[in-house]
Amino acid sequence: MKRNFMMAALTGTALVATSALAEDATLTVESWRNDDLTLWQDKIIPAFEATHPGIKIKFSPSAPTEYNAVLNSKLDAGSAGDLITCRPFDASLALYEAGHLAALDDMTAMGNFSDVAKSAWQTDDGSASFCVPMASVIHGFIYNKDAFAELGLDVPTTEDEFFAALETIKEDGNYIPMAMGTNDQWEAATMGYNNIGPNYWKGEEGRKALIAGEQKLTEEQWVAPYATLAKWADYLGDGFEAQTYPDSQNLFTLGRAAIYPAGSWEISGFNAQADFEMGAFKPPVRAAGDTCYISDHTDIGIGMNASTAHPEAAKAFLSWVASPEFAEIFGNALPGFFPLSNAPVELEDPLAKEFVSWRGECESTIRSTYQILSRGTPNLENETWGASAAAIKGTETPEALAEELQSGLASWYEPQQ
């Protein structure tokens, strides 16, 4: 009797398994980009399903601030989706090391990406990649074209021209020269230090040397950006110490400020808010003719849950994400989030086009603090927020700030000891 029951149960599961094979494979995508829900439903999923019969995609985002925690508990419980949107660097690396993300090096489509693009989702030695890079954001400055025309200003290319332009705007008095506050701290680091910094530490060269321990944060190329930031204070408008990030966005889009230190993710929001024409310029170089470096920061990737029931289907989707077709859809639907594949993509938004054109003129790098260096305590990225804000406010000298950052980093990071 018991044996019969076992047999029945076994045939039952076998039947279920075969019927599952015959059905479509449905892949669930975990993501924190709930803003992109319509983009996925209206554009990405139909485009993919049209060319890949037998695979269905379901996009299931959660709130950005909860994503990491929700994803971790789902993965531990074995209920996570088949495809996982990857945060850059350590958050995803931890998932890979815990065996939740599958290695993707055997996918030929990974060849479509440069090393910088892949660096956010690789092991420290670069031996294994576990997410397909989807998009990056580029740093620079967005400016009010009407204001520049009114004051007869040209787009600054060197630092001297940049400060001369700020001085002109300030003297005129109609506009706040630059819209940025230090209240939320991260803008000072992200749109300040890591925006202008790559020109000082020569992008990847300096960033890699820092990781290798060949350069220190107390060296000139790492300290000088703080000295430059200190000069910004005169042009930031009254009470910038308590000005928040939304304050700065509103000041600029209301036309009260002339320049906005930006990340390209602002583009779609600004397009909707501002009723004047906007342009963008890259971080000014220190002397005319210098090579320019831009922060082309890897932000979103997508990987495969190592315990997915449909690895082949998931890989088919990931290969498609790596293709130029996906890059074109994604890049145009989300101006300001730039596809990372090597294939050229035709963008329509003029501001986004301006940003992405710098890739051809300048050397790309990523934010200096993101890879490896923010793994310990104190956390270098968080410390850099505080240091950049302090530099702008002038509460400490650049040298003293660099000294603190260096001793904090050296306290746990061996190559810097």
Next chain:
Amino acid sequence: MHKPRIRWHIAIFLAPAVLIYTSVMIFPLFNTLRLALFSKVDQERVYVGLENFRTLFFDPIWSEQFWNALGNNFWFFLVHMLVQNPIGIALAALLSHPRLRFAALYRSAIFIPTILSFVIVGFAWKLILSPIWGIAPSMLDAVGLKSLFAPWLGKEEYALTTLAMISVWQFVGIPMMLIYAALLSIPEEMLEAGEIDGVTGFAAFWKIKLPLILPSIGIISILTFVGNFNAFDLIYASQGALAGPDFSTDILGTFMYRTFFGFQLQLGDPHMGSAIAGAMFAIILVGVCLYLFGIQTRMRRYQL
């Protein structure tokens, strides 16, 4: 022999409260304390004894943050004790004045902020004090005091005091209500007896009413202490998890949150976070015990 009956109904009536309290308060509390004794090494949870506490108190990086947060916490508490409670007592004394008109209106108006959410209070005050859109600069300008305005929430030296004052504004209704109730319970005959002996007005307050409401003031102090050392919401809502500028508004609650859940690139560390939570628990426990055994038992009580 008559065997005493087991009184089952006591256990049954207590059970719901005991079970719920145990599962949502006592168990998590002890589990957190237990978690503080572990650490994660290579994906494995290992027992490390008091190592996390040693790191917290003696590792220069951790201890600097811990003492900074604790110091800020004491300042936060001190501002409440020196500003919120005296104002609360004064308001209660005014409200209990028999000839004051519209007392009920004032009472409700002053109490209303207490029932508002921290998020609303933090956001509203951030807007009021904003140097760009706020009404604080223009109001000061209207009375010719614009030069006194500063971006208070963005300056290291003012931010914590400003937040403490916002919290005082929000919670001044609590001591006011408690003292008001205590004042109302003072029998009229006692004050009249004082009057006959020539104790009136201010003297009556200092010599008769204040000694009688001292136990209430004690209770308010301990409530303020516990509330302030558990504070987190207002700082988080207005300054974020990094408690800027430059950690000048960082208190134990925000420090614990940042460590436990992680922030931006910093990954969460539940074990160190639990150690901080354990330290907070110990501080509050010691404070409450000091009060209960050191002050409460010595306080003179009067039979009214």
